Amino acid sequence: MNVISKKCVHLLKSLVVCSALFTISAQANGPVGDHVNHLSKHLPAYEKEVHWLIEKVDGIVSRYHKDGAKAAHADAVVEHWEAVKFHAAIETNYVLVYASIWQGLFAVKESIDKGLPINDVRKEQTKLTQALWQGLGAVKMAATLQDKGLLAQIQTREGAPTNSIEALDTINTRLNRVVAKYAEKLIDTSVKMVAETYLNLFEGVEGELIALDANLVEDLEKDFNVTLPKAIKSHASVEDVRQIVATMTNKVNRASTLIKNNANNKKDVF
Structure with a gap:
């Protein structure tokens, strides 16, 4: 080695x-x-x-x-x-x-x-x-x-997120898995994963996000429904798909920060 x-x-x-x-x-x-x-x-x-x-x-x-x-x-x-x-x-x-x-x-x-x-x-x-x-x-x-207890328990069965932050974390995880599945040349699986992630996870948090940053929501909607699936269906390189996903995960991280800050601000009010 x-x-x-x-x-x-x-x-x-x-x-x-x-x-x-x-x-x-x-x-x-x-x-x-x-x-x-x-x-x-x-x-x-x-x-x-x-x-x-x-x-x-x-x-x-x-x-x-x-x-x-x-x-x-x-x-x-x-x-x-x-x-x-x-x-x-x-x-x-x-x-x-x-x-x-x-x-x-x-x-x-x-x-x-x-x-x-x-x-x-x-x-x-x-x-x-x-x-x-x-x-x-x-x-x-x-x-x-x-x-050392520094890694979260890996779910060996699919579990539903219990709040918006968990949902956004799960979105990032699944987006990275889209890259992996695309590298396996599983085109249909990759496209399906993108659609399911949008429908089952992102749509559940976008209402909360719109009030915080409507433009960010619009950007992510385009990424989920146009940019990423289009790249996959057109057989873009794995690196190109990886870059699109990296951009999306950065946006998802911004969304997570917005929700966390909003929650903290509400606590401060009370």
């Missing part, structure tokens, strides 16, 4: 801490296992799975080099990833790397399917390997924070 620089470790810590600021809900494609709430206990298993994945991918690439694309069975790259518990551990703790892993998986698969030179395939394999190790590093950091 490559040594991660202090700068990278600091970045990992910052990003994992950010995820601790809100409760993470279940995956869009089903409930996660309870192992995600006991990361330290499962770290040895996760690490074995990463080694296993790297070996499996290397075997696929090696078969491609020796016997060609048909013998390589490139589809197995994705199947192997979906079979491991580490899949859920990284998705619930570091969705940015989760998306990068999916990009790497498809990059290896598609480079084989296209019959690219082995050196090009190996380059994509190296990027995927780096993303897997980065993901494991993030999960280890999350395990440390979890042991």
